[in-house]
Amino acid sequence: MHPLDKFRYCPACGSKHFEIQDEKSKKCENCGFEYYLNPSAANVALIVNDKDELLVATRKKEPAKGTLDLPGGFADIGETAEEGVVREVKEETGLTVTEARYVFSLPNVYVYSGFEVKTLDSFFLCQVEDFSTLHASDDAAALQWIPITDIHTELFGLRSVRHGLYRFVESYKKP
Known part of the structure; x- marks a missing residue:
């Protein structure tokens, strides 16, 4: 439909x-x-620590409950994409983003309650200075650090996150 x-x-x-x-x-x-019918704005956080590990969440809710994901979500009315990714990271991980740098975007279809929501997912490389407040909350059931070289995109439940991760992993180089 x-x-x-x-x-x-x-x-x-x-x-x-x-x-x-x-x-x-x-x-x-x-x-x-x-x-x-225009796409809804969504955002995805790519958070890398000094060991070249990526912060990965386990989804607490449908769609794709129980699969791997990255922190992020829909932008709220009246906020920028950068503000949205900062808010979502705080809600899901307890972390405070000090810098959110736009990397790329991908179209997506997010099925929610049987309804196909067309989205435009913006990916941000996020800097965090203090990881001591890290804890799973909101839409994240659990959090873990995975070495970027060990990322298996097929374990991630949302299509745009899989495609975005593939693109990110292929181009990742330590600064």
């Missing part, structure tokens, strides 16, 4: 004549309102 099929009535006037215009939009035949 296409995500636009979930929107049956015009959000502006309530008309049932809310018709698909193209693959990413619907238009109301009554009032002319057009709705465009």
Whole structure:
């Protein structure tokens, strides 16, 4: 099912004549309102320690509960992608990010409650000065450090994280 099929009535006037215009939009035949389905902003943190190990989480919730993941999540309304990744890292790991440097982005489909949420996932290389507050919380059931050379992308439950990790591992060089 296409995500636009979930929107049956015009959000502006309530008309049932809310018709698909193209693959990413619907238009109301009554009032002319057009709705465009754009991706939701999400972010992913790449946190590396001085031993060239990557901080990896185990997902606490669906989708992909129990699989490996990286800290991150959806950006909130009114925050930048950088603010979002800093907040998500704090919520899931207890760590305070001192610098978040954008690396790349990847499109993704995140299935939540049977609904396909199209996302644009931004990956950030995050610096953390103090790891003493590290603890799993929020969406993370557990945290672990894995040497970058030992990362097996097939163990990660979300497609964009797998692709992003592959890209990161291939290009990783110690500064």
